[in-house]
Amino acid sequence: xxxxxxxxxxxxxxxxxxxxxxxxxxxxxxxxxxxxxxxxxxxxxxxxxxxxxxxxxxxxxxxxxxxxxxxxxxxxxxxxxxxxxxxxxxxxxxxxxxxxxxxxxxxxxxxxxxxxxxxxxxxxxxxxxxxxxxxxxxxxxxxxxxxxxxxxxxxxxxxxxxxxxxxxxxxxxxxxxxxxxxxxxxxxxxxxxxxxxxxxxxxxxxxxxxxxxxxxxxxxxxxxxxxxxxxxxxxxxxxxxxxxxxxxxxxxxxxxxxxxxxxxxxxxxxxxxxxxxxxxxxxxxxxxxxxxxxxxx
Amino acid sequence: xxxxxxxxxxxxxxxxxxxxxxxxxxxxxxxxxxxxxxxxxxxxxxxxxxxxxxxxxxxxxxxxxxxxxxxxxxxxxxxxxxxxxxxxxxxxxxxxxxxxxxxxxxxxxxxxxxxxxxxxxxxxxxxxxxxxxxxxxxxxxxxxxxxxxxxxxxxxxxxxxxxxxxxx
Numbered sequence: 001x002x003x004x005x006x007x008x009x010x011x012x013x014x015x016x017x018x019x020x021x022x023x024x025x026x027x028x029x030x031x032x033x034x035x036x037x038x039x040x041x042x043x044x045x046x047x048x049x050x051x052x053x054x055x056x057x058x059x060x061x062x063x064x065x066x067x068x069x070x071x072x073x074x075x076x077x078x079x080x081x082x083x084x085x086x087x088x089x090x091x092x093x094x095x096x097x098x099x100x101x102x103x104x105x106x107x108x109x110x111x112x113x114x115x116x117x118x119x120x121x122x123x124x125x126x127x128x129x130x131x132x133x134x135x136x137x138x139x140x141x142x143x144x145x146x147x148x149x150x151x152x153x154x155x156x157x158x159x160x161x162x163x164x165x166x167x168x169x170x171x172x173x174x175x176x177x178x179x180x181x182x183x184x185x186x187x188x189x190x191x192x193x194x195x196x197x198x199x200x201x202x203x204x205x206x207x208x209x210x211x212x213x214x215x216x217x218x219x220x221x222x223x224x225x226x227x228x229x230x231x232x233x234x235x236x237x238x239x240x241x242x243x244x245x246x247x248x249x250x251x252x253x254x255x256x257x258x259x260x261x262x263x264x265x266x267x268x269x270x271x272x273x274x275x276x277x278x279x280x281x282x283x284x285x286x287x288x289x290x291x292x293x294x295x296x297x
Numbered sequence: 298x299x300x301x302x303x304x305x306x307x308x309x310x311x312x313x314x315x316x317x318x319x320x321x322x323x324x325x326x327x328x329x330x331x332x333x334x335x336x337x338x339x340x341x342x343x344x345x346x347x348x349x350x351x352x353x354x355x356x357x358x359x360x361x362x363x364x365x366x367x368x369x370x371x372x373x374x375x376x377x378x379x380x381x382x383x384x385x386x387x388x389x390x391x392x393x394x395x396x397x398x399x400x401x402x403x404x405x406x407x408x409x410x411x412x413x414x415x416x417x418x419x420x421x422x423x424x425x426x427x428x429x430x431x432x433x434x435x436x437x438x439x440x441x442x443x444x445x446x447x448x449x450x451x452x453x454x455x456x457x458x459x460x461x462x463x464x465x
Contacts, residue, residue, distance in 0.1 A: 018356070
């Protein structure tokens with residue numbers, strides 16, 4: 001019956017068959033990507049194909065920015081220049097103090113033979129766009145594997161931590177913002193030196209600290225900076241500021257924080273180089289070690 | 298397209314590809330996070346449009362490939378958009394003869410339904426992967442897509458309409 005049909009009626013497999021084939025394929029992709037992360041190569045190939053479009057979509061805005069810069073008035077430039085000059089003076093004064101402290105620090109560290117927390121080289125990346133999907137808080141930046149970006153690098157702006165590079169493609173890479181749901185940053189409260197973890201709650205939402213007792217010593221305005229105990233985030237980078245504390249919420253205090261970095265407003269990010277290798281955990285502590293391991297993915 | 302007395306010129310495959318590329322371009326624009334939800338999904342609209350108008354060329358396979366491209370562009374779980382577009386294309390294809398002759402404003406209602414269904418599928422996938430619900434504003438873009446459907450169809454057809462010759 002099928003073979004007698006004229007060529008016009010032959011349309012390949014039925015739509016229902018195609019639907020089944022492709023939806024099963026999609027679900028397989030979802031599971032393979034989300035649970036096992038085994039589709040990196042596919043992603044890379046598609047992303048190379050997509051790069052011209054990404055570039056085309058963002059180029060007009062970049063041109064607009066630069067035209068804007070070009071047309072800025074002289075008075076504004078002068079004011080900005082003066083401001084920057086002042087800032088530089090302050091920074092230089094601080095740098096002098098810092099140098100002395102660094103020297104002292106390295107001396108002390110030598111005494112204790114602990115791992116030195118050296119300043120690490122970094123590179124600048126421009127934000128191409130933020131992902132359109134509201135389920136994830138991600139930025140796409142214009143540096144990729146070819147520029148030496150690696151997964152796990154930390155992204156900063158001039159004020160604080162923005163996020164972490166989670167996926168690297170040949171020409172672009174994805175930065176997961178600290179506000180992404182279930183993203184964790186190990187932090188330290190600057191005032192009291194108490195260590196804790198700050199959780200992302202989703203795009204456009206505040207960060208939260210979980211599981212602290214209602215009577216914990218924390219105040220509105222406290223600054224949280226990275227504690228460095230995870231080996232991924234270097235110590236001492238500002239992350240967030242406490243904006244609201246509800247001590248009656250549940251049996252735990254509900255602590256809301258606001259990122260210090262301007263998470264949804266910047267154009268340029270600084271990518272810190274990947275952390276140096278650390279000594280392995282001692283064997284007898286291996287059972288308790290995973291609890292301390294915080295990695296965004 | 299609704300029944301008209303006008304004859305339409307055939308569509309070249311390059312025009313279809315160009316329209317898909319343009320839709321991808323619009324979707325990849327650096328939308329501000331606050332208004333990203335309001336932006337309609339132009340790729341999904343083009344999938345529905347070409348499935349209705351060129352069912353023998355554009356169908357489920359094209360929708361699937363476009364879905365993969367959208368997933369990579371957004372940095373999503375691979376397969377999320379692919380599944381949604383596949384199902385949307387199938388539903389459009391299965392009632393293509395009926396829907397294709399509707400007036401545009403009725404097609405707009407169908408488009409609203411199809412896109413909402415597609416997004417619901419994406420929400421279900423994300424929820425099953427442990428994400429939180431992002432609120433009902435996620436679906437607002439579809440209403441805008443339905444509103445934009447009539448002008449979009451007229452724009453796309455203007456390419457195919459012949460200039461009217463008065464004196465034969």
